[in-house]
Amino acid sequence: GQQVMQIPQYQHVQEGEDFTTYCNSSTTLSNIQWYKQRPGGHPVFLIQLVKSGEVKKQKRLTFQFGEAKKNSSLHITATQTTDVGTYFCAGSGAGSYQLTFGKGTKLSVIP
Amino acid sequence: GAVVSQHPSRVICKSGTSVKIECRSLDFQATTMFWYRQFPKQSLMLMATSNEGSKATYEQGVEKDKFLINHASLTLSTLTVTSAHPEDSSFYICSAARNLGTGNYNEQFFGPGTRLTVL
Numbered sequence: 001g002q003q004v005m006q007i008p009q010y011q012h013v014q015e016g017e018d019f020t021t022y023c024n025s026s027t028t029l030s031n032i033q034w035y036k037q038r039p040g041g042h043p044v045f046l047i048q049l050v051k052s053g054e055v056k057k058q059k060r061l062t063f064q065f066g067e068a069k070k071n072s073s074l075h076i077t078a079t080q081t082t083d084v085g086t087y088f089c090a091g092s093g094a095g096s097y098q099l100t101f102g103k104g105t106k107l108s109v110i111p
Numbered sequence: 112g113a114v115v116s117q118h119p120s121r122v123i124c125k126s127g128t129s130v131k132i133e134c135r136s137l138d139f140q141a142t143t144m145f146w147y148r149q150f151p152k153q154s155l156m157l158m159a160t161s162n163e164g165s166k167a168t169y170e171q172g173v174e175k176d177k178f179l180i181n182h183a184s185l186t187l188s189t190l191t192v193t194s195a196h197p198e199d200s201s202f203y204i205c206s207a208a209r210n211l212g213t214g215n216y217n218e219q220f221f222g223p224g225t226r227l228t229v230l
Contacts, residue, residue, distance in 0.1 A: 033218070033219070035221075041223075042204055042221045042222065042223050042224045043155065043204070043221045044221070045218060045219065045220065045221075048218060088154060088155070097143045097145075097160070097208045097219075098145070098157065098160060099145075099157070099219060100157070101154045101155045101156075101157075102154065103153070103154045104154050106152075
């Protein structure tokens with residue numbers, strides 16, 4: 001079955017430093033989504049990427065979808081304490097509603 | 112974004128009892144809902160896919176007789192944990208999928224989750 005690997009599992013950064021989490025799928029994806037889960041909260045949808053090579057930005061967050069549609073990354077520039085949480089990527093195959101989640105990257109930001 | 116509610120948010124029950132968790136999409140019709148289970152500090156594990164008006168599709172290793180799912184309407188799906196045991200203690204999260212009608216768009220909106228503790 002489809003597997004989605006995500007690294008790193010944990011990342012501790014000083015406030016102001018950049019942060020990147022990477023996601024790799026064992027199969028070609030139709031789309032990939034990114035979610036953020038704050039401690040004690042539930043996952044919140046951030047963005048969806050559909051096109052090969054797509055790059056989307058949301059303020060300090062940059063999302064990329066690989067040319068082969070098997071990998072993706074989330075980059076945060078100049079992290080802030082409000083960025084703390086676990087970031088999950090989730091991919092789905094063609095014609096499927098089902099999402100396969102990566103294990104997530106837990107981001108800690110040291111003030 | 113769309114709103115999905117989940118009730119109860121927290122439940123503590125005795126071993127052997129059954130617990131029902133409701134998931135409602137409040138502002139859109141969700142033909143498909145998903146039930147996930149999340150262990151502490153771990154990712155979301157898909158348990159089953161719930162389709163309105165039909166039987167749920169369970170993931171491998173998930174007992175359908177243990178975790179009963181009913182999707183009675185386009186806005187409500189329920190998960191019943193039957194004869195709960197301490198190992199069923201977990202964070203259960205539902206999500207509702209909204210098809211934006213473009214390609215394979217399938218944005219999911221998550222409920223706030225239900226923390227189940229079985230004593």
